Amino acid sequence: MVAPRCGAARRRSRARALRWRNGARALQRDAGTSKLSENNIRGCDGGMQMAGPEGRLALLAGASGLAGGYALAALLEAPDITRVLAVSRRPLGREHPRLANRIVQFEHLEAQLKGTSCDVALCCLGTTLRQAGSQERFRAVDIECVLAFARAARAANARRFVIISSVGADPGAGNLYLRTKGEMEQRLVDAGFESLDILQPSLLLGWRRETRPLQLAARAFMPLVNPLLRGRYIPYRAIPARAVGEAMLGAVRSGRRGVQRYTYEGIQTLAHLGASRTRTPAQPKAPARAR
DSSP states (O other): OHHHHHHHHHHHHHHHHHHHHHHHHHHHHHHTHHHHTTTSEEEEEEEEEOSSOOOSEEEEEOTTSHHHHHHHHHHHHOTTOOEEEEEESSOOOOOOTTEEEEEOOGGGHHHHTTTOOOSEEEEOOOOOHHHHSSHHHHHIIIIIIHHHHHHHHHHTTOSEEEEEOOTTOOTTOSSHHHHHHHHHHHHHHHHTOSEEEEEOOSSEESOOSSOOHHHHHHHHHHHHHGGGOOGGGGGGSOEEHHHHHHHHHHHHHHOEEEEEEEOHHHHHHHHHHHHOSSOOOOOOOOOOOOO
């Protein structure tokens, strides 16, 4: 009777090993690591995985905007974010036990945030030429205010910086908007964050406080146009602002080092990771190899 019991034990052992391998594969798919490391990241510098989760204390700028509001909501719902410090020019009008809203002047942001500590910083600052009124004011918001926030985040010991830019951003572009975004990205790369996640969405879909006729038309027609944008045109698909906000949290959870750039497909994958109510578990450690 010994042989049957040994055979049964071997079958149970093989079954446990198969369940472990399948679980590890499912975990990799859920975390989006395979998808993020192939076609959805452009211009990665390093792309090494961090050893463990990060992002306990979050510093957020731009929460009054469309995508920023969704980013704030995602952070406040995340069990792995213990506190959110949101900086804004005016009160956000939102109460939450884990939210602190500090009213600041971005021209003096570094001094006003002196002594602050955080693990990650998320930046949703940005405007349009029409809203700014001039090229100088537009650049002041999209470059100078962003860099002031980045310097304050560095002083607060942020290891990761997540920023919303734009698809097509290029410091050599002829278009003012894309050139400004490209210059902003390059300045942030030079800032030397351990981890820099640059989200490059196309048109954001969502209801704004000031919705113009062109935006209403885009909201109606872009979902119909999106399926026609294939191959190298996929990054230009319109994307819900909610997905971009959730993707910012997903970038925090991704645990990737270096400079990462995400367009449409990568943002969608990060959004799935950010929308999860529970923190993504760490993958099982491989056994140490003998030297």
